Amino acid sequence: MVIYGVSLLAFCLLAGTLAGDLIGRLLGIEANVGGVGIAMLLLLYFTSHANQRWQLNAASQSGIQFWSAMYIPIVVAMAAKQNVLGAIESGWLALVAGVLAVVVSFALIPLFSRLARRGAALEGEL
Amino acid sequence: MELLTLLLAKQALITAFLLIGAVTAFSYWLSAKLSRGVIHGSAVAIALGLLLAYLGGLYSGGSKGLADIAVFSGVAFMGGAMLRDFAIVATAFGADTRALKQAGWAGALSVVIGVVLSFVVGALVAVAFGYTDAVAITTIGAGAATYIVGPVTGTALGASSEVIALSVGAGLVKSVLVMIGTPLVAKSIGLNNPYSAMVYGGLMGTTSGVAGGLAATDPKLVPYGAMTATFYTGVGCLLAPSVLFFIVRAIA
Numbered sequence: 423m424v425i426y427g428v429s430l431l432a433f434c435l436l437a438g439t440l441a442g443d444l445i446g447r448l449l450g451i452e453a454n455v456g457g458v459g460i461a462m463l464l465l466l467y468f469t470s471h472a473n474q475r476w477q478l479n480a481a482s483q484s485g486i487q488f489w490s491a492m493y494i495p496i497v498v499a500m501a502a503k504q505n506v507l508g509a510i511e512s513g514w515l516a517l518v519a520g521v522l523a524v525v526v527s528f529a530l531i532p533l534f535s536r537l538a539r540r541g542a543a544l545e546g547e548l
Numbered sequence: 549m550e551l552l553t554l555l556l557a558k559q560a561l562i563t564a565f566l567l568i569g570a571v572t573a574f575s576y577w578l579s580a581k582l583s584r585g586v587i588h589g590s591a592v593a594i595a596l597g598l599l600l601a602y603l604g605g606l607y608s609g610g611s612k613g614l615a616d617i618a619v620f621s622g623v624a625f626m627g628g629a630m631l632r633d634f635a636i637v638a639t640a641f642g643a644d645t646r647a648l649k650q651a652g653w654a655g656a657l658s659v660v661i662g663v664v665l666s667f668v669v670g671a672l673v674a675v676a677f678g679y680t681d682a683v684a685i686t687t688i689g690a691g692a693a694t695y696i697v698g699p700v701t702g703t704a705l706g707a708s709s710e711v712i713a714l715s716v717g718a719g720l721v722k723s724v725l726v727m728i729g730t731p732l733v734a735k736s737i738g739l740n741n742p743y744s745a746m747v748y749g750g751l752m753g754t755t756s757g758v759a760g761g762l763a764a765t766d767p768k769l770v771p772y773g774a775m776t777a778t779f780y781t782g783v784g785c786l787l788a789p790s791v792l793f794f795i796v797r798a799i800a
Contacts, residue, residue, distance in 0.1 A: 493767065
């Protein structure tokens with residue numbers, strides 16, 4: 423049933439968010455630490471092929487696939503509700519700081535990706 | 549007409565589905581016609597969304613873009629954090645767990661370095677603009693990480709509301725620029741595999757920026773980037789008001 427997939431997804435997000443909030447509280451900060459990431463790992467665990475006990479049938483899977491497919495439309499809606507005016511009107515300091523932070527971060531991606539792939543290759547050899 | 553606007557505002561989420569569908573259709577048509585598919589339809593749709601948000605802000609004077617106009621208020625719910633996170637988690641379905649495991653350490657490292665890097669850039673810009681007190685420099689640096697880390701840090705350190713507003717501004721600029729810029733630079737920075745997507749999510753960190761940037765580049769990469777980006781704001785809120793503030797105070 424479709425709802426089983428949707429429901430599993432909901433469980434993973436709620437459990438992950440709770441875990442992220444708890445980690446934040448343990449660290450003494452008012453922020454969610456990795457909630458969505460933990461939720462994704464939970465979903466991967468429950469839906470992995472190695473996991474025989476939790477095999478979802480095609481209908482249940484489609485409940486997850488629907489929300490995965492809704493990702494881009496949701497992101498378009500997210501873009502449409504951003505405070506773009508605020509970003510543009512926040513003055514030169516904010517503009518320069520934001521732009522430079524992005525440019526410097528972009529520039530470092532190739533370097534770190536190479537490190538990541540090298541690490542992956544090494545692990546593969548072991 | 550009045551009846552229609554009343555109906556659309558009442559059925560806000562349904563109206564948002566219709567609107568976003570129309571925006572998407574128009575964007576894919578534009579992408580095929582004008583760029584012959586070179587610029588991906590979803591990239592056009594996100595850029596168009598940002599443009600609508602700008603116009604909505606101009607029209608209403610609010611801070612929620614298009615969603616501040618009553619008829620389009622459903623956009624705020626559809627594009628809000630709840631459904632966004634729900635959809636992000638769903639994209640993990642069928643992701644390559646091997647890549648996640650192998651690049652895990654590089655992803656974790658990139659989160660910490662990403663936070664420090666953006667912070668340093670923001671702090672230096674603050675100094676260049678004449679700020680000398682450690683609280684203001686730290687808050688603006690934190691804002692260059694994300695628009696959540698900025699105010700959290702500023703509030704913790706007791707920064708003025710003017711400085712906190714600046715830090716939010718820096719974070720907003722970053723998030724918008726990441727959404728627009730990612731598809732444009734994706735090729736030259738090698739953003740085409742799970743490994744670089746994890747590093748990208750960790751270095752950029754802004755959840756909305758990464759979500760939008762990867763959607764516009766290649767939706768298959770979303771789970772990898774989102775996985776690392778989700779730790780960024782937490783790490784930022786942890787480091788900025790503590791270690792990073794102490795370092796700034798020692799130097800300033």
